[in-house]
Amino acid sequence: MGRNSLRRKGDFFAKRRFSQNFLKDKNIARKIVNSVNIPAPVAALEIGAGTGMLTQYLVRSFPRVIAVEVDSQLVKMLSEKLGQPENLQVIQQDFLSVDLANLIGILPEGAKIVVGNLPYHITTPVLFKILDNHSFFRQAIFMVQKEVGQRIAATPGGKRYGILSVFSQLYAKVEYLFSVPAHLFYPKPGVDSGVIRLTFRQGRENIPLDIELFRTIVRGTFNQRRKMLQNTLSRLFPQTILSRLEIDLSRRPETLSVEEFIQLTDQIKKIKNIERQ
Numbered sequence: 540m541g542r543n544s545l546r547r548k549g550d551f552f553a554k555r556r557f558s559q560n561f562l563k564d565k566n567i568a569r570k571i572v573n574s575v576n577i578p579a580p581v582a583a584l585e586i587g588a589g590t591g592m593l594t595q596y597l598v599r600s601f602p603r604v605i606a607v608e609v610d611s612q613l614v615k616m617l618s619e620k621l622g623q624p625e626n627l628q629v630i631q632q633d634f635l636s637v638d639l640a641n642l643i644g645i646l647p648e649g650a651k652i653v654v655g656n657l658p659y660h661i662t663t664p665v666l667f668k669i670l671d672n673h674s675f676f677r678q679a680i681f682m683v684q685k686e687v688g689q690r691i692a693a694t695p696g697g698k699r700y701g702i703l704s705v706f707s708q709l710y711a712k713v714e715y716l717f718s719v720p721a722h723l724f725y726p727k728p729g730v731d732s733g734v735i736r737l738t739f740r741q742g743r744e745n746i747p748l749d750i751e752l753f754r755t756i757v758r759g760t761f762n763q764r765r766k767m768l769q770n771t772l773s774r775l776f777p778q779t780i781l782s783r784l785e786i787d788l789s790r791r792p793e794t795l796s797v798e799e800f801i802q803l804t805d806q807i808k809k810i811k812n813i814e815r816q
Contacts, residue, residue: 559610562592562656562682564723572596574716574736575652577677582646584676586634586655586665591617593654598624603646609633635664643675650677659684659728666691666707669737673710679737688715688733695796702761706754708797709746711737745797747804756804760792767791780810 562568571593575583581602588594588606594617597604606629608614614631621627630637643651653676657665662683669679683691686699691707692715693699707713719732747753760771769788772781781788784806786799795803 559589559658560656560724560726560728561589562719562723563725564719565592567719567723568592569596570717571654571680571682571734572600574680574734575600575654575678576736577650577652577738579650580652580677581649582651584642584651584653586653587658588617588629589613589656591620593656594627595621597654598627601652602626604628605630605642605646607632607634607637635661635668639668639672639675652676652678652680654680656682656732659687662687663703666703670706670710673739676739678739679711680734681737682719682732682734685718685731685733688735691715691735695794697793700793701764702757705757705761705797705800707737709753709801711739713737745801747801748808749804752808753800753804756807757792757800764792776807779814780807783810 583597583601583604585594585597585604585606588608590613594604594606597606598621604624604627606617606627608617608629608631611631614629617629630642653669655665662681666681669676681688687703690699690701690703692713693701693704704713714736716734716736719734721728721731724732755775756772759775760768763771767789768786768791769781771792772788784803786803786806
């Protein structure tokens with residue numbers, strides 16, 4: 540067995556370089572697809588179709604399905620397993636290099652969802668790509684490492700609440716739906732998985748005036764999460780700005796809600812604009 544392979548499944552070897560762990564339980568696959576709860580979705584985008592465990596139920600549930608899969612061998616297997624459903628298009632490409640605007644452009648008008656069993660090693664970049672393009676979708680259903688899913692859905696005040704929580708909840712209502720034990724995958728990973736649902740907010744309400752400033756503040760404060768805001772923000776902004784903020788700077792970042800991070804960002808933005816005048 541080559542160094543890039545883990546375990547044989549039929550005529551296919553899972554590849555380490557793609558972090559391939561395939562769901563083998565049909566009931567869980569159906570449960571994931573049935574977790575979509577928005578009215579009349581017209582299309583689904585699947586990230587990492589793999590062996591087609593989710594794909595087979597997506598094509599039964601949605602008028603149009605696009606499945607993106609990087610592994611050419613799996614793309615061939617998908618065609619052999621599923622045949623050629625008229626409502627399915629399989630694209631062989633790394634999802635992180637996909638032009639989402641072009642991809643969404645070929646889909647019909649209406650509510651769209653994105654779903655996927657995300658490889659552990661690219662969960663964060665995939666999540667941020669979807670968040671950056673959240674306006675294309677009404678909902679996302681992702682299976683991720685359990686701990687990561689709990690962090691994404693975490694509420695203020697706990698150890699799990701952090702950068703992933705704030706960025707995700709800025710754009711969506713996040714729900715941790717259920718856990719999936721490791722033995723339901725092949726090869727069996729070392730950790731359990733969890734399924735999360737993100738229902739994206741419509742419009743620009745509750746979005747900070749300056750999204751890049753928001754990201755700078757969230758990252759800058761959580762990178763030293765045990766320190767008070769006074770200490771972490773002083774590394775980013777002069778005291779002339781901090782002295783005018785209407786927030787208790789003795790608080791730690793994990794105690795701030797998403798709304799409070801938005802308010803903090805907007806205050807700093809306005810103060811900076813006044814100082815430029």
